Amino acid sequence: MPMKMALLLVLTIAALGQAAAFHLPASRNLNHYRPSSTLKAVEPWNAEAVAQNVASLPDLKAASGSSTSPLKKIRLLSGNSEAEIFTFGACVTSFVVDGYDYLMCRPDCKFDGSKPISGGLPFCWPQFGPGAIQQHGFARNLEWEVSEQSAERVVLKLLSSEKTKTMWDKDFDLTYTVSLSPGKLSTVFTVRNTGLEAFEFTGALHSYYRTSSVDKIAVKGPFRGVKFLDKTLKPPAIVEESKDSITVGSFIERVYPVSAGISLEDPVAGKTLKIVNNQGYKDTIVWNPYGDVAMGASKFICIESGNVMTPVRVSPGKWWVGELNLEV
Secondary structure, eight states: OOOHHHHHHHHHHHHHHHHHHHHGGGGGGGGGOOOGOOOOOOOOTHHHHHHHHHHTTOOSSOTTTSSSOSSEEEEETTTTTEEEEETTTEEEEEEETTTEESBOOOTTTTSSSSSOBBBOEEEEESSSSSSSTTTTTTTGSOOOOOEEESSSEEEEEEEHHHHTTTOOOEEEEEEEEEEEEETTTEEEEEEEEEEOOOEEEEEEOOEEEEOOOGGGGOOOOOOTOOOETTTSSSSOEEEEEEEEEEEOOOOEEEEEESSSEEEEEEETTTEEEEEEEEEOOOEEEEEETTTTTTTTTEEEEEEEEEEEEEEEEOOTOOOEEEEEEEEE
């Protein structure tokens, strides 16, 4: 090798080593750099080894519903529709029809397993809200197993274990089936009691639906005359609904003991989504942290399918089924 070329190679490799150890300033807005702690030690004169080492580095960029993530993600396709499901928490994070995603993941959402996924259709189980165990239960914090999978369908399972019994000492077998067809997403959640004693649970799919602007949408349903729990009151109280449509202009957190005939209408986006609770779910929870920019509150409305007002009781050897369909 000519002397000048050899010298150039050595200088180039040295520069690579210095760049790997250098942390780029935040002002450059380069959030996807790869820190030097992930590099393997290589001999400085081995250019081929350096190239292979850099190429093998993991992509450490912050994940979103469609970005690289350390968590396992499953994609379903059917005609003009597609969906994404993470095995962590068995969370459906995307339901796209003709290029429009009807679900939303918050901008403060984490996809690294450090906390539950805040977006899509995350689980609250076996407890809704605060209580004897962690907020919204543990099903959304655990890795679910894939038991069946095809292009349009996936079946996920979660069984009781030593870990779950440190939080909730019950024996159970959970099955969550997500199916996709053109313009429709179907979910079936089955809770089986595999123990010797009956147990009770509360829960919901903490559903985040996309909005063009939350103060422009309407949640339609048989709400007029229904007595609901308004959790924004101090103390929370039961009040009677006077309208058929729910609109949002301030912080809202309500539990309606109805589940049929619900739809989300977004006239700005020109979209209507039917939220069809075929069985199991008895309550509809409407929540939005109005004005919270960090959560992206203006771009979603939570219309949750759940069982909050009255716990579900499952006898030994029996099961409960909740079925939610989203129809465009």
